[in-house]
Amino acid sequence: GAVVSQHPSWVICKSGTSVKIECRSLDFQATTMFWYRQFPKQSLMLMATSNEGSKATYEQGVEKDKFLINHASLTLSTLTVTSAHPEDSSFYICSARGQVVGNSPLHFGNGTRLTVT
């Protein structure tokens, strides 16, 4: 089945530094990728939608200058948390879907646990 790889699975960084998270579709071309954020014991909140070759679309309340998204190829999207602060500590999950044929479902990565100290 379709596989989405997310890297790193966890990262600890100091406040003020930037962290890049990668999301790769391993066996299909992902025209669209989605980035979610999940706080402990809570549901997933969509942060942004990235389409290959175009700018990401951010959800209301998400700072686009803080959460930089790049979707440079059909198999890779990156999320960069810039100038990270402790409140950015969270579980970030990406998902991807291929070119639509009858509404393909999303495939999720295993998530990245970010801890900002």
Next chain:
Amino acid sequence: AQSVTQPDIHITVSEGASLELRCNYSYGATPYLFWYVQSPGQGLQLLLKYFSGDTLVQGIKGFEAEFKRSQSSFNLRKPSVHWSDAAEYFCAVGGAGNTGKLIFGQGTTLQVKP
């Protein structure tokens, strides 16, 4: 407003017992409905989905769900729970077309007693 409600935050069942996790949605267009399972520290795995057709859908790991339009519900069921089913379960709704944006419920934590 579009939303998904999972009324039960936490459910405990005995191994071998039957399970039903509730999900109600509010969506302005034809809903596409999903159930995902998440183990601690992991991503989400799709259990099953409903797009159209037969309102009773079968998924992986012995799960099934029934779409009831009149009740705006998409409850997840399993006849006999296994200890390995202990996890977090999320119901989600999306729309037709290319968007793929999902709205998730709050999640239900399933605990299985031996």
